[in-house]
Amino acid sequence: MPTHTRRAVLAFTGAATLAACGTKQRTDAAVAPSPGHYVSPHGPEVATTERKRFTNGDVYKTRLTATVGPVELGGGRTVDTWTYNGDLPGPLIRLKAGDTFAARFANHLPETTSAHWHGINNRNDMDGVPGLTQPPIESGDGFDFRFAVSRPGTYWFHPHTGVQLDRGLYGPLIVDDPREPLSYDREWIVMLDDWVDGVGGSTAETVMGELMGKPAHPSRLLHKGHTPSLRGVPGHVKYPLYLVNGRASDDPSVFRAQPGDRIRIRIINAGSDTAFRVALGGHKMTVTHTDGAPVRHARTDCLLIGMAERYDVLVTAGDGVFPLTAVAEGKGASGLAILRTSSGERPTAAARPAELSRTLMLPARLRADDSVRLPGAARPDRTLRFDLTGNMRRFDWAFNNQPYEPGRRHAIRAGERVRLTFRNHTHMWHPIHLHGHTFELTGGGPRKDTMIILPGQNISVDFKANNPGLWMLHCHNVYHSEAGMMTVLGYLR
Numbered sequence: 001m002p003t004h005t006r007r008a009v010l011a012f013t014g015a016a017t018l019a020a021c022g023t024k025q026r027t028d029a030a031v032a033p034s035p036g037h038y039v040s041p042h043g044p045e046v047a048t049t050e051r052k053r054f055t056n057g058d059v060y061k062t063r064l065t066a067t068v069g070p071v072e073l074g075g076g077r078t079v080d081t082w083t084y085n086g087d088l089p090g091p092l093i094r095l096k097a098g099d100t101f102a103a104r105f106a107n108h109l110p111e112t113t114s115a116h117w118h119g120i121n122n123r124n125d126m127d128g129v130p131g132l133t134q135p136p137i138e139s140g141d142g143f144d145f146r147f148a149v150s151r152p153g154t155y156w157f158h159p160h161t162g163v164q165l166d167r168g169l170y171g172p173l174i175v176d177d178p179r180e181p182l183s184y185d186r187e188w189i190v191m192l193d194d195w196v197d198g199v200g201g202s203t204a205e206t207v208m209g210e211l212m213g214k215p216a217h218p219s220r221l222l223h224k225g226h227t228p229s230l231r232g233v234p235g236h237v238k239y240p241l242y243l244v245n246g247r248a249s250d251d252p253s254v255f256r257a258q259p260g261d262r263i264r265i266r267i268i269n270a271g272s273d274t275a276f277r278v279a280l281g282g283h284k285m286t287v288t289h290t291d292g293a294p295v296r297h298a299r300t301d302c303l304l305i306g307m308a309e310r311y312d313v314l315v316t317a318g319d320g321v322f323p324l325t326a327v328a329e330g331k332g333a334s335g336l337a338i339l340r341t342s343s344g345e346r347p348t349a350a351a352r353p354a355e356l357s358r359t360l361m362l363p364a365r366l367r368a369d370d371s372v373r374l375p376g377a378a379r380p381d382r383t384l385r386f387d388l389t390g391n392m393r394r395f396d397w398a399f400n401n402q403p404y405e406p407g408r409r410h411a412i413r414a415g416e417r418v419r420l421t422f423r424n425h426t427h428m429w430h431p432i433h434l435h436g437h438t439f440e441l442t443g444g445g446p447r448k449d450t451m452i453i454l455p456g457q458n459i460s461v462d463f464k465a466n467n468p469g470l471w472m473l474h475c476h477n478v479y480h481s482e483a484g485m486m487t488v489l490g491y492l493r
Ligand SMILES: [Cu+2]
Pocket: 397, 428, 429, 430, 431, 475, 476, 477, 480, 481, 485
C-alpha cells in the first residue's frame, strides 16, 4: 500500500495552508498557490519556450556514463572514484550556439544520480534536478537528454544528487559562438577542484558525516579558515589535494604555447567547498566573460572564483615557464598548472606569484557588456528576499531558516523582471546559483548565474523571467545545499 513520504506531506500541507498573495511588487518568503498553479516541467509553456530557442543547427550526439573506477591524479597517485566515462575532468562537451545537444546518459554508479547542465538556459524538464524536474536516474538505468543550446559561453556539468559532486563527477561544456568576436591564437580550459575522494579512506559522505557531528579519521575539517582580505570563512574542509585539470600540484599539467600568443583561458571552479584565488605568474589578465556572459573588458592580476563560477580571460603569453596558481581561499594550499613557452625549470607547488597579492577582480567591479544588459526598466516587477541563515554547530544552512522542501515555491510570473535580494547573516561564504537564467548584479553589473555572498553582505540581482518552469536556487557549497540551503522559484501558470 503506498504511503506518503514526509516530504510529500509537508509539500502538500505547506501549499494548502498558506494564503495566496499579490502579484505586483514584493512577494516575500514562501509561498502561496497550490502545486497545480505552477508551470509543470512537462507543461506546454516549457515546450513552447523550447520551440522558440530551436534554430535548426547541428545535432551534437554524445554518450555519458557515470561510472566507478581508478583515476590517476598525478605523482603516481591512483584513487578509486566516480567519474564520467572514466575521465577526470569528464569528457569535453563542445558544441555551437544553435545546436541541439543529445546525450545518452547511463548510470553505472551503485546509487541514483542526475545530470545538471550548469549555466545553460535549458528547458526545464532537462535541467536534471531529481524530485523536481525529473525522477532520479536509477542505478543501472539511463536517460536521454535532448535540448537546444542557444547561448555561447563557458559552462559545465555535474550531478545534482547529494554530495556526489565532491567525487570526480564533473566536466566542461563549451558553447562556441559562430560569430566569435574575440580573436586569440589558443584556448586553455582550466578546471579547478578540491579533492578528497579515496584519499586515506575519505569520501564525500564521510566528510558530510563529520560536518554533521560524526567524527571521522582522518579528520578533514579546518579549524580556522582565514582569508587574506575578505570577511568570513570560505569553506569547511581541508582537502588533501587541490587539482587543476585532474592533476595534483606536484605533477601538474602543462599547457604549451609560443611567446606572444594570445590565449583565451576558460577557468571553471568545480570544487565543492573551495573558492580559489587564481593568478598566472608574470601576466596580467583581461577578463572578458563571467559565467559565460560577456563583460566590458577589464584588466586584473588576480581572480577570485567561487564554487561553480567561471571566468574567461585573455593573456598575451610571455617567454618562459609560468605557474597558473589557484590558492584555496583560507586553506593555505594550492593547485597548479604550468604555461610553458620556452625551456626552463618549472615552478613548484609552493610558487606564489606576486600577482596573487595585487589587484583582485570582484564582480562588483565588472560591467555587463551592452549586448547582454537586461532589457527594460530598472525597476523590478517583483522582489524576493532571502536571508542566508545557519551556523556551523548545527550545520543547518538554509534560506530564511527553512530547509529545502521541493513543494515550497517562490512564485514568479513569465515576463517579470525579478529581483533577488540576499542578506548573509552567517559567518560563511555562500556562492548562490540560480538555474535556467542569468541574473545581472543590480546597477549594470555583470551577468552571472552564480555569485558569492560574503558574510554581512546585502546583494541584489535582477533577472528576466523568460524560461518557464520550476527552478532551483541554491548554495553551491555542496555541503550547504545538502544540509538544506536550496529552494525553488516557480512560474505561475
Ligand atoms: Cu553556502
